[in-house]
Amino acid sequence: xxxxxxxxxxxxxxxxLAGPAPEVAVSNDMVKRGLVVAPLLIAVCGFxxxxxxxxxxxxxxxxxxxxxxxxxxxxxxxxxxxxTLMMASILIGYILRLGLxxxxxxxxxxxxxxSLPALGATIIFTHLGLLVWEMKYVAMSLAYPGLKPSTQASxx
Numbered sequence: 001x002x003x004x005x006x007x008x009x010x011x012x013x014x015x016x017l018a019g020p021a022p023e024v025a026v027s028n029d030m031v032k033r034g035l036v037v038a039p040l041l042i043a044v045c046g047f048x049x050x051x052x053x054x055x056x057x058x059x060x061x062x063x064x065x066x067x068x069x070x071x072x073x074x075x076x077x078x079x080x081x082x083x084t085l086m087m088a089s090i091l092i093g094y095i096l097r098l099g100l101x102x103x104x105x106x107x108x109x110x111x112x113x114x115s116l117p118a119l120g121a122t123i124i125f126t127h128l129g130l131l132v133w134e135m136k137y138v139a140m141s142l143a144y145p146g147l148k149p150s151t152q153a154s155x156x
Contacts, residue, residue: 013083021079026138027072030130031065041126045118053118060122063104064130067097 038061046054074093078086101123108114 016080016082021072021076023072023075026134027068029137030068030134033133034061034065034068034126034130037129041122045115045122049115049118052113052115055113056115056118057122059104059108059114060119061126063101063123064126067101067127068130070097070100 038058041061042054042057045057049056071093074089075086078089105119105123108119109116
């Protein structure tokens with residue numbers, strides 16, 4: 001079944017996805033929130049694990065934010081080509097991004113400035129924390145895909 005009717009229009013998995021790219025807006029929003037909370041996370045890790053913990057935390061935050069940016073970039077670029085390519089790219093991109101995170105950790109695991117507990121904890125909690133935090137701001141409606149419209153704009 002290549003084509004199906006969706007709201008009266010022809011729908012094909014090989015067709016590009018028209019419209020805005022909400023995943024870029026969501027990712028940019030998570031990166032902004034990550035940069036806002038970064039000084040607090042770095043300070044906490046610095047308090048717990050010392051200067052090495054602070055450096056490790058900053059490195060981990062950079063890994064997480066780059067990971068989110070790459071994920072949204074993959075979706076935004078491939079959705080304009082075809083949905084089939086987008087789905088394949090998401091799967092392959094996920095595996096490659098996990099590999100990049102592994103490589104980023106592996107390259108510094110023996111560095112004198114690294115604290116592996118701080119690095120690991122920051123990678124895990126920053127990924128999960130930003131995703132959970134962003135859930136509050138994402139619209140679960142096809143009328144407003146991506147970020148919810150601001151309350152000021154909806155009152156006008």
